[in-house]
Amino acid sequence: MKISIEWLSDYIEVSDDIAKVAHTLTMAGLEVEGIDYRDLSFENVIVARISAIDAHPNADKLRICSVNAQDEQYSVVCGDLKVNIGDIVPLALPGAKLSGHKIKKSKLRGVESDGMLCSEKELGLTEESSGVMILPDDSLLGASLADVLTSSSSQIKIADSCTVKKAQGSGGYSDSIFEVGLTPNRPDCLSVFGTARELAALTGKKADFPEIILKESPRTSEADIAVEIKDPSLCGHYSARVIKGVKVERSPLWIRKRLEAAGVRAINNVVDVTNYVMLELGHPLHAFDLGRIEGGKIVVRKAGEMETLKTLDGVERKFTGEELLICDNRKPLAIAGIMGGDHSAVTTETSDIVLECAYFTPETVRITSRKLGLHTESSHRFERGVDPLGVERAINRAAQLLASLAGGEISSGTVEVIPASYQKREILFRSHRCNDILGINIDENEATGYLKDLGMELVKSGHGYEVSPPSYRVDIEREIDLIEEIARLKGYSSIPVEKLSGSMPSVHAHEMALDLMQVKRFMANAGYDEVVNYSFTSPDELDRLAVPSQDILRNTIKILNPISEELSTMRSTVIPGLLNAAAINIKKQNKELMLFETGKVFLSGNSHYSEGLRLCALMTGEKAPLLWKKGTDIFNLKGSLENLLDLLNLRDYTFTNCSDISYLHPGKGAKVFSGDIELAVIGELHPSVVENYDLGQKLFIFDLDLGAVNKVRGEGKSFKDIPVYPFVERDVALLVDKNVDLSKIMESFRQKERKLLESVEIFDQFEGESIGEAKKSIAFRLRYRCFERTLTDEEVNKLHDSIVKGVVEESGATVR
Amino acid sequence: MLNDLIDSLTAFKHEAEEAVLQAGSEQELEGIRVAFLGKKGKVSDVLKKVGSLTNEERPRLGQSANETKRFLEEIFSKRGAHLALTLKEKKLQSERVDLTLPGRRIPTGSLHPVTTVCEEITKAFIPLGFTVEEGPDIETDFYNFEALNIPKDHPAREMQDTFYLSENFLLRTHTSPVQIRTMEKYSPPLRVLAPGTVYRCDSDVTHTPMFHQVEGFVVDKKVTFAQLKGVLTTFVETIFGAGVQLRFRPSFFPFTEPSAEVDIQCVICGGEGCRVCKSTGWLEILGAGMIDPEVFKAVGYDPDVYSGFAFGMGVERIAMLKYGIKDLRMFFENDVRFLEQF
Numbered sequence A: 001m002k003i004s005i006e007w008l009s010d011y012i013e014v015s016d017d018i019a020k021v022a023h024t025l026t027m028a029g030l031e032v033e034g035i036d037y038r039d040l041s042f043e044n045v046i047v048a049r050i051s052a053i054d055a056h057p058n059a060d061k062l063r064i065c066s067v068n069a070q071d072e073q074y075s076v077v078c079g080d081l082k083v084n085i086g087d088i089v090p091l092a093l094p095g096a097k098l099s100g101h102k103i104k105k106s107k108l109r110g111v112e113s114d115g116m117l118c119s120e121k122e123l124g125l126t127e128e129s130s131g132v133m134i135l136p137d138d139s140l141l142g143a144s145l146a147d148v149l150t151s152s153s154s155q156i157k158i159a160d161s162c163t164v165k166k167a168q169g170s171g172g173y174s175d176s177i178f179e180v181g182l183t184p185n186r187p188d189c190l191s192v193f194g195t196a197r198e199l200a201a202l203t204g205k206k207a208d209f210p211e212i213i214l215k216e217s218p219r220t221s222e223a224d225i226a227v228e229i230k231d232p233s234l235c236g237h238y239s240a241r242v243i244k245g246v247k248v249e250r251s252p253l254w255i256r257k258r259l260e261a262a263g264v265r266a267i268n269n270v271v272d273v274t275n276y277v278m279l280e281l282g283h284p285l286h287a288f289d290l291g292r293i294e295g296g297k298i299v300v301r302k303a304g305e306m307e308t309l310k311t312l313d314g315v316e317r318k319f320t321g322e323e324l325l326i327c328d329n330r331k332p333l334a335i336a337g338i339m340g341g342d343h344s345a346v347t348t349e350t351s352d353i354v355l356e357c358a359y360f361t362p363e364t365v366r367i368t369s370r371k372l373g374l375h376t377e378s379s380h381r382f383e384r385g386v387d388p389l390g391v392e393r394a395i396n397r398a399a400q401l402l403a404s405l406a407g408g409e410i411s412s413g414t415v416e417v418i419p420a421s422y423q424k425r426e427i428l429f430r431s432h433r434c435n436d437i438l439g440i441n442i443d444e445n446e447a448t449g450y451l452k453d454l455g456m457e458l459v460k461s462g463h464g465y466e467v468s469p470p471s472y473r474v475d476i477e478r479e480i481d482l483i484e485e486i487a488r489l490k491g492y493s494s495i496p497v498e499k500l501s502g503s504m505p506s507v508h509a510h511e512m513a514l515d516l517m518q519v520k521r522f523m524a525n526a527g528y529d530e531v532v533n534y535s536f537t538s539p540d541e542l543d544r545l546a547v548p549s550q551d552i553l554r555n556t557i558k559i560l561n562p563i564s565e566e567l568s569t570m571r572s573t574v575i576p577g578l579l580n581a582a583a584i585n586i587k588k589q590n591k592e593l594m595l596f597e598t599g600k601v602f603l604s605g606n607s608h609y610s611e612g613l614r615l616c617a618l619m620t621g622e623k624a625p626l627l628w629k630k631g632t633d634i635f636n637l638k639g640s641l642e643n644l645l646d647l648l649n650l651r652d653y654t655f656t657n658c659s660d661i662s663y664l665h666p667g668k669g670a671k672v673f674s675g676d677i678e679l680a681v682i683g684e685l686h687p688s689v690v691e692n693y694d695l696g697q698k699l700f701i702f703d704l705d706l707g708a709v710n711k712v713r714g715e716g717k718s719f720k721d722i723p724v725y726p727f728v729e730r731d732v733a734l735l736v737d738k739n740v741d742l743s744k745i746m747e748s749f750r751q752k753e754r755k756l757l758e759s760v761e762i763f764d765q766f767e768g769e770s771i772g773e774a775k776k777s778i779a780f781r782l783r784y785r786c787f788e789r790t791l792t793d794e795e796v797n798k799l800h801d802s803i804v805k806g807v808v809e810e811s812g813a814t815v816r
Numbered sequence B: 001m002l003n004d005l006i007d008s009l010t011a012f013k014h015e016a017e018e019a020v021l022q023a024g025s026e027q028e029l030e031g032i033r034v035a036f037l038g039k040k041g042k043v044s045d046v047l048k049k050v051g052s053l054t055n056e057e058r059p060r061l062g063q064s065a066n067e068t069k070r071f072l073e074e075i076f077s078k079r080g081a082h083l084a085l086t087l088k089e090k091k092l093q094s095e096r097v098d099l100t101l102p103g104r105r106i107p108t109g110s111l112h113p114v115t116t117v118c119e120e121i122t123k124a125f126i127p128l129g130f131t132v133e134e135g136p137d138i139e140t141d142f143y144n145f146e147a148l149n150i151p152k153d154h155p156a157r158e159m160q161d162t163f164y165l166s167e168n169f170l171l172r173t174h175t176s177p178v179q180i181r182t183m184e185k186y187s188p189p190l191r192v193l194a195p196g197t198v199y200r201c202d203s204d205v206t207h208t209p210m211f212h213q214v215e216g217f218v219v220d221k222k223v224t225f226a227q228l229k230g231v232l233t234t235f236v237e238t239i240f241g242a243g244v245q246l247r248f249r250p251s252f253f254p255f256t257e258p259s260a261e262v263d264i265q266c267v268i269c270g271g272e273g274c275r276v277c278k279s280t281g282w283l284e285i286l287g288a289g290m291i292d293p294e295v296f297k298a299v300g301y302d303p304d305v306y307s308g309f310a311f312g313m314g315v316e317r318i319a320m321l322k323y324g325i326k327d328l329r330m331f332f333e334n335d336v337r338f339l340e341q342f
């Protein structure tokens, strides 16, 4: 909400120290997010009258205007073809500065110009304007423009009962516009007067709204219009007033300037007045062309299904039946509290109007506004809650301004329907509660004083006070709301700073006791950089990974209102994000990469959504210095995974080669199991996926299910006795088919002997012509030990031979 | 005669001592040893003259000769050991390695700044007795809004543009639902921290549709706004250093009342006013307030018995201020030249 200080000064005496005013508001919860200082001195800009207009000898689009200011005569080249002889206009003479641009005597297409005739925009008064600004006829010729603007008859004409003070500063025309970031609980401050009222409470000054005196004609509003509310629960008050014989035209500068300062575009005097009063008092109004209302009756009702209305913005709105409409006997005229219809809008043809001011319930305006996706200044205020008792003042204020600006005759009285009268709220206030919550020790008089400053009525009752907040403070309903008001007025800075007291809470046992920080730190220490990706991705990612259509990863969750298609699907795997991170880095010449991400993945089930926690890591390029170059292969990555599983106390897991993971190289992929539970997949990225992601280099990846790991991992470390007796080792080299997995042979070793065979390690593996193309040689070192005694050579030899024999039989290997 | 012989033995000692010092190798030393102590050596030569002595004189010469032998053996072995050591040393010196070559390091990775800062924030609250709780990213309308006193169609919902998955399910817009879930599960006293990922339907230079938040809350009997100020003051001093000013100003959140926005003195300009703080000298870093009685009612706590406060902050924002990162979007671009700085 933009608040013009010049306007604010209509209702309250505002300190010259603008920054201090802003601070006062900010520290009371009306955050001033910015101040737009407008200081227009208009030096060397004077009031002049056009006395003659001649054609320019060298340009069709220019005119030569002779202008006079008292005794002085000037000849000015002007680009506005619409100026007329007799117009009173602002003339910028050499030396004037207009929006940083200095005016000089100059030749325009060969003709000397003594200065420049200015538009409102060129003067910095408004943001848009067409043509040279026309000043009031009675402006003093030769006077400085600043004097005319601050004291001209146009300003005095504002209102019979409302005088405008001259802007502060010498001769200049200055204003400061506050950008106030209002929280949704303070609709009472969505107006200049509301802000003045708040400032008064904060500073101990008074904010007054002048009394409104109307000159009413004998003809009544009732004679021309009737009102019926069909849905009284949605409209607590409807008031209509007729004004006849208005002349619809452009509003005077002062009103346009104030609208513009508030960020509202000026349209015509009738529409401008309704907007002006909305900005002034916070209560939206609407003006209908009386001639367009059929049957002389306004009906407030819900829309019919399939009913339509073309709104002021030119959009054809279709209704579902939920929306509250303002209608006549036959058709919709407006969407209640949101926007008027095109058909009944006030145009330059309009002479008789009906002013509407009403109280619509916040809920109905919210629902309709959301349904239609239509948010307006009016709906913004109704949604948050306008003053239920504010209708009368707002409609009369608008009538007063209209009569003054558009010259209409105000029909006497309003046509009013008030289905439910306003009920005053009564809230119990106990000052000890206030102290308990805030941690202060406030005097009861001080506390109640603040409440009174805010316009609340207090009645002493048994336990404390019955407090009635003013009608416009719709946010105050409970004792805690009163406590907040006291804290706000006293100032948060005056509340002391204290330590927590009370008992330490007991620590709760967690289901997910996995220490994610430990995992992350391990990965970083192992050389991986942590990346973070959005949880939503493009649905195409799964295609890029060639995930089959029946795969569980395809059970993705769609966002109904995504930012874009690229961010429309909750990720079911972390891999694409990591691959994209790799691709981006490779493109930027960072080709040596070790990356990891831990994060949630999301799947859609039959009746629920599930979330899983994953750790995904990749390795590509050579991350070691060139001097020590050694080929990175999948076993570097596998090593990290094994170390990590160790760290997480996972002991019983197996790697199983597999070729059925769509995004992995069919010959270089494996799954990691603990029993039947799949913990991870690991492998080299499939060459076509490398292409799909435009990676241009080999890449190794693993994807670990941290949730599954957490379910199967051990309790932690436990101590085992250190063996006393020595071990005995025996080596054996086996020649096996290339396709036989090591894990099979290892399993076979372990099954043969559990008690005395302490460990089996492989210490060499090779393939080569010398042993035949389809074969590989693996060398094992078996370690034997007994816990109770020293093993003899003979018994070890015997045991070893029988184990090797068994393994050879099972795996079809031969001993080398 | 005897005296002459003894004198010559004594002279050998000096002679040998000098000769040994000249010996540059073990072979040379051996030559000298043979010259003195060998079968035909100088000591033997003297002993051969024993025949010319009387019976009384013979043992005295023997005694002197033995003493001389011991002496000589000792200096030879000393010199021998010295020569062996020198030789070894020389050999080792020839095995020179250039230790200015780079070490064979395990490459070190880095944690994402969001992780690091999140951890730092958490650590600041642990000494105050806070424990960490988590909740799902996919929330229901009830936990994300209703229970937090944000009814359907409430204008406060506009403060948080929500991603919806269905009528009832959405991506949490804050970590405050963890407040509700925790209060449903346990009874007071509670001191809880809830870090996590949150989502808002907003994407521009200063907003990303996903970011990270840490929410904290305390519930007990007699918890006050003054204590909220105390806890957050401690926190700000832990993260930004002692002496950083902070101020509390009124604001509005549906789930707290009174509510506050917490500003710290601009860490860039020290409060003088700059672009980052929009010339105000202050930076907004936290939202906070006393837990609204409606929230307590939603979880079945009696607001007349218990009070509490809650606060929430954006992790990226704090990371930006701490590290001087100017562009929010860098957090999600995953450029390793960014990541490896942390």
Ligand SMILES: [Zn+2]
Pocket (backbone or CB within 6 Å): B266, B267, B268, B269, B270, B271, B272, B273, B274, B275, B276, B277, B278, B279, B281, B282
């Ligand atoms: Zn600053």
